[in-house]
Amino acid sequence: MKKLTFILLILVISTVCYAEIRLGALFSTTGPASFLGMPEKQTLEMLVEEANSNGGINGEKIELFLYDTRGIDAEARKKFIRLVKKDRVDAVIGPTRSGSTLAIKELAGRFEMPLISCASSDRIIEPINPFVFKVAPSDTLAVRKIYSYLKGKGQKRVAIITAQNGYGDSGRTALLNEAKKMGINIVADEKFRDNDRDMTSQLTKIAEADPDAIICWGVGPAPAIVAKNYKQLQLDATLFMSHGVASKKFIKLAGSAAEGIILPAGRLLVAEKLPDSNRFKSMLLEYKNAYEKRFDSSVSTFGGHAYDAFQIFKKAYNNSVEKNIKITEAIENIKGYLGTYGEFNFSQHDHNGLDMNAFIMLKIQNGDWQLLNK
Known part of the structure; x- marks a missing residue:
């Protein structure tokens, strides 16, 4: 025992x-x-x-x-x-x-x-x-950040181009819903697939609407193609991306076409540039x-x-x-x-x-x- x-x-x-x-x-x-x-x-x-x-x-x-x-x-x-x-x-x-x-x-x-x-x-x-x-x-928070920035610049005519997947669909819904609440006028609404290799057609239609800004919502290689086609067409509207491209990989994929693109992102990407008083910086x-x-x-x-x-x-x-x-x-x-x-x-x-x-x-x-x- x-x-x-x-x-x-x-x-x-x-x-x-x-x-x-x-x-x-x-x-x-x-x-x-x-x-x-x-x-x-x-x-x-x-x-x-x-x-x-x-x-x-x-x-x-x-x-x-x-x-x-x-x-x-x-x-x-x-x-x-x-x-x-x-x-x-x-x-x-x-x-x-x-x-x-x-x-x-x-x-x-x-x-x-x-x-x-x-x-x-x-x-x-x-x-x-x-x-x-x-x-x-959430996508809604990112959209609000972009729209607030645009309104601060006096820009309210916006074209959107979104991916046909879960992320893109959710982003598109937020872009449309928040536009109504924040006084943004959506002048064009285009889509693309993850495996598309050219978005010239969609961007040409967007150009005809004469927007102040274009917002692309997607992840992976496709947004980089949007950036390249945007540069090739020499569009006047400012190009915005979602937080889905907040990676150096996107800059590498887009090459020189990434220059000037604006997006909402977390502080991690610019940690060294934050003031020492920022409570997130050390972490x-x-x-x-x-x-x-x-x-x-x-x-x-x-x-x-x-x-x-x-x-x-x-x-x-x-x-x-x-x-x-x-x-x-x-x-x-x-x-x-x-x-x-x-x-x-x-x-x-x-x-x-x-x-x-x-x-x-x-x-x-x-x-x-x-x-x-x-």
Whole structure:
């Protein structure tokens, strides 16, 4: 009997010593959205390694289960189910793309699996799913930032050209809805597909409407083609992009056509240029320097999404253990977290936690990001 008790005690001690957190992740590390998903993957792996070297969370090491969705919605569903049923993870970070997140939103609720998406579509959190959160700022906030900037310049005639995918559709809806509220006149409304190789036709139609500004909403290589065609046509209207191109990869793809483009983005891209008094600066530089030293490549706001998602998960998991509450409830209780995209204040009714101050306006000049005053 004593021997059996001893064996059981050893098993209990072993279980405690080797307790682990099982964290799932879905990123587009190959395919057209790989330049978004790869920095997310690299960031998350770096942070998990760092956390484990410091004892994990509450003494529990983190085991990471990370899969490539290839930017395909069906693949995201397949891998999400695998994370839930086979890997039995505690939570999932990702996916990279809005469409892929929307494809698994219902599954997260069905399996009661906490999901912290890195995508931006408003529809990810509207309507609220108790198990679904996101760290990328909503499209509506980005649109408001652009429109406020335009109104400050006295420009109200706007043409839009949006991608025919989850991100583009959500952006188009926000562009149209916010225009009515903010006194912006949409004079042209064109679309493009991710695999289009020429947008001259759409831009020619836009030119006929004589807009003050053109707003392109998309991710991947297609917006770079829009920029090139815009330059070839020598259009007078100012070209704006969404936060979906806030990466040096876009500047590389667009080449000289990127010059002069304006977009809303997070502070991470211009961390060194922020005043020392900025409350985000030290955190941004710490992450930026660590990432660029580790991977020998420029930091991007998309890697920042993974940074925020992990830090939020870490805080929530720690609080869920201490207060004996669900991870989702713990996320809803997070207030005042300073992330790469701004200050997060979650609630039962707000599963994004950001406001318009998450964005600053940037201009591409000499192949780099320049901070605008407004």
